[in-house]
Each structure stands twice: as C-alpha cells, then as structure tokens.
Amino acid sequence: MVSVAIFDYGAGNIFSLKNSLEKVGATVDVITNFDNENTYSGLLLPGVGNFDPAMNSIRNFSKIQFKEYVENMPVLGICLGMEMFFEKSEEGKEKGLNVIEGEVIVLPSSSMKVPHMGWNNLEIKKPGKILEGVENDSWVYFVHSYRVKPESNDIITAESDYGIKVPAVVEHDNFYGTQFHPEKSSTVGKIMLKNFLKECKK
Amino acid sequence: MTLTKRIIPCLDVKNGRVVKGLNFESIKDAGDPVELAEKYSNEGADELVFLDITASDEQRKTIKDLVRKVASVIDIPFTVGGGVKSLEDARNILLNGADKVGINTGAIKNPKIITELMELFGRQCVVVAVDVKRNYNIDDSKNIFTENDKSFWFEVFIYGGKEGTGLDVIDWVKDAEKLGAGEILLTSIDKDGTKDGYDILLTKNVVDSVTIPVIASGGCGKPDDMIDVFKESNVDAALAASIFHYQTHGVNGVKSYLKNRGIPVRL
Numbered sequence: 231m232v233s234v235a236i237f238d239y240g241a242g243n244i245f246s247l248k249n250s251l252e253k254v255g256a257t258v259d260v261i262t263n264f265d266n267e268n269t270y271s272g273l274l275l276p277g278v279g280n281f282d283p284a285m286n287s288i289r290n291f292s293k294i295q296f297k298e299y300v301e302n303m304p305v306l307g308i309c310l311g312m313e314m315f316f317e318k319s320e321e322g323k324e325k326g327l328n329v330i331e332g333e334v335i336v337l338p339s340s341s342m343k344v345p346h347m348g349w350n351n352l353e354i355k356k357p358g359k360i361l362e363g364v365e366n367d368s369w370v371y372f373v374h375s376y377r378v379k380p381e382s383n384d385i386i387t388a389e390s391d392y393g394i395k396v397p398a399v400v401e402h403d404n405f406y407g408t409q410f411h412p413e414k415s416s417t418v419g420k421i422m423l424k425n426f427l428k429e430c431k432k
Numbered sequence: 433m434t435l436t437k438r439i440i441p442c443l444d445v446k447n448g449r450v451v452k453g454l455n456f457e458s459i460k461d462a463g464d465p466v467e468l469a470e471k472y473s474n475e476g477a478d479e480l481v482f483l484d485i486t487a488s489d490e491q492r493k494t495i496k497d498l499v500r501k502v503a504s505v506i507d508i509p510f511t512v513g514g515g516v517k518s519l520e521d522a523r524n525i526l527l528n529g530a531d532k533v534g535i536n537t538g539a540i541k542n543p544k545i546i547t548e549l550m551e552l553f554g555r556q557c558v559v560v561a562v563d564v565k566r567n568y569n570i571d572d573s574k575n576i577f578t579e580n581d582k583s584f585w586f587e588v589f590i591y592g593g594k595e596g597t598g599l600d601v602i603d604w605v606k607d608a609e610k611l612g613a614g615e616i617l618l619t620s621i622d623k624d625g626t627k628d629g630y631d632i633l634l635t636k637n638v639v640d641s642v643t644i645p646v647i648a649s650g651g652c653g654k655p656d657d658m659i660d661v662f663k664e665s666n667v668d669a670a671l672a673a674s675i676f677h678y679q680t681h682g683v684n685g686v687k688s689y690l691k692n693r694g695i696p697v698r699l
Binding site: 241242278345349372417 | 434526
C-alpha cells in the first residue's frame, strides 16, 4: 500500500479523486495544512477551485511552506493544481508555488468556447512517467479556462488541440501536472494515477 | 482531432428512483440511479446529469447519499441539480462527489448565487439549467421568432416547468453567463418527453447568444435527433433519457451511429 495525501483547499469535489486513488491501491488522507509530520509517499493538488483562494489556503495556514514540506516527494497537480506549480496566473493576483518556471494564461475566447469542457485527445510529445502505457490519441476529460505556458517547452510531454495547442501533461523533477482530470477520464485516467503511485513507491 | 460532442444520459430522480415523464408530467419508474449510472458509464457515456425532482425538501436530503454512491461507482463527470436554492445546497452536492451543480429556479430567484458559486468553486462547476416554453403572446420587448407561420418568444419557466417568469431566455442566458455560469443546460418544455426531436431553433439561438458550452435537452427519441441538433447548431452536448432508459439504444450504439455520420464523439 502506498500512502498519499490530497491537499483540500475547501472548495470542491475531492471525493472523486480520493475514490479513484483508493481504487488503484492507495491509502489516502485529506490534509488542509502542512503542520503534521510528512509521512506520505506522494501529494496531490486537486483540480477544483479558484487560483487565489487555493493559493491562500496552501500558503497561509501552515507553519512550514509547500517546498519545504514536499522536498523530493512526487507531487501530482491536476488542472488548477498544476497551474499552481507556476509563477503566476491570469486567474488571480496571488503568486504561484513557483516550482516550475512560466505562467498561466487565459484561453483565447475569440475562436473557441471557454471553458474548454469535455473529452479531447492527447497528442503525446515524448515519453513520460505519467504517460507510461497510455496510447497516443487517448481521450481525457478537460474542464478549464486557463492553460500553462512554461518557460521551457521541454517539460511538456503531451498536448491537446483546442484551436491552439494546450499543454496537457507536464513533468519537471518531482512535479507532475495534468491539465485534464485523470480521476474523471475513465480507464485511461486510472493508468495515469497508477503511474503516479508507482513513482511514489520509489 | 479536437473536442468531441458529449452524449449525456439524464436521470430524473424522485424519492431515490429514476423516473421519466412526458412534458414534465405523468411519471414512470425507470430504475435504480446507482445501477443505471454504472451501466451508462461502462457503456461510454461522456457525462451524466441527475435531476432530483423529489417534491419536498425533507425527502430531498437523501440526495447526499445518492451523490456519494454514484461518485464511488463512476469515473466520468456528473452534474446534480434539482431544488438547489442556497450555497449550502450546492456545497452539499459538490463536496459529496459531484463535479458540477445544476441550478434553475434558485438562480432566477437569486441570481447572485451564480456569482457566489463561481467565486467559491470555479466557473466550471456552475451549470445554469433553463426550462423554456414557446410563448405565443407577442410582446415587442422580447426576441420574436417565427416557425411554421407562427410567431412566438421563448419564455423561461421555473418550479419544474410550472410557473412562467416573463423572462426571455436569450436575455437570461446572457445574464447567467455574465454572472459566472460555466455551462447552460437548456431544456425545451414543449419537446420534453415527445420523442419528436430537440427544439433546434431554441438551441441554435441560445448557443449563438453565449460563449460558454450549451447542452441541448428535451425531445430526443432517436439518434437521428442528436445528429440534427449537432448539424444544425453549434451545441456542445446532447442530453437524453428515454432512449437510454428503455434500452431502445445503448450509449455506445448511439455514439457509433453518430460517428459514422460525421459527428465527432469519443469511442
């Protein structure tokens, strides 16, 4: 059994993520601050909520800071959770976690509908740990109004086409991010959560 | 490739059972909500919508258990609506495992709730459900349409289609988008339960009035009805109940049929 924690910003459905992780063999705790000793093998930043309130909840209620807490532990950021890895976001005024260089920008609403909501396919750019065993063109479920714009495109392992190329999976050191929701992406999502747990076990 | 059109089975739930009516009335039993949810999810549904049409608030409290049960058996997104009046109602639904909350009468009575929900949970969680009926009493302040030589405007109804609001749907959906809605679930009361096809004129005009996704609902009796609404409007998703509940068509069968006729769907 691998033990992981989900950070709850208090703003939405984390039940589905917890449930999906348990189905692929994790024991899951839900935490709301970093004050207790870190006994976990991995951390998940879920994809529900708004940038500023979520950043405030992750930054303001703990004695120790995010980077100090996670050190080299694998972290999976989903949707908003992945966006928080970056320096800043057009969704809010707060600074991001700043563990990946780059920013988060709003999707262009001139040509396409925003939010980008529904099933779209993955164009795999390069092999990655999260994507192991995932076929090119697999369907995953997106629901977002912002996208990440990393300083270096090298960290993007998969994209999706929504008029523009949307970075769909990023991997940088121990930080893994998906713009879509693996916990809502049926069987292919489960493969990716399993892959993340595999990293946590290492 | 790009974003696919979503096919969404809808489950109207009354006192813990799935039911189906005609023009919002004459209710028939159609099965257990958790079993049906699992079946549709396995068959390839893109999303599910649950509408709790239980009459009293007291009985409606059971929705929390239902949401939990459904969330633990499916791994696709689902929306829960019906009787949502307050932030607390919405919170109860979202924190128990639903991905989106549908709000209808509650949003008309208190439009600010759309903004409050958006600020707390994000725009993507907020589905504004709108029930619409053609009104043939012409009022020049409304958006007037003509079909088969008859002129009418599209009026928003509340309380499960029982009460007219005098609001023009085109004005209401634009306001809802400005207030923070992430999606519109658009139901034609005239078409609901008729199996006569979606109200395409209504759907097209609502889709063209907003930039957020719209789900067409009411009237689907066969897969060709979905093809018509997708070909004749830029709608994002089609919702249906009876064609799935009574086993006339499996979800996968419907989606293959659509794909063969040029509609992009996930298979």
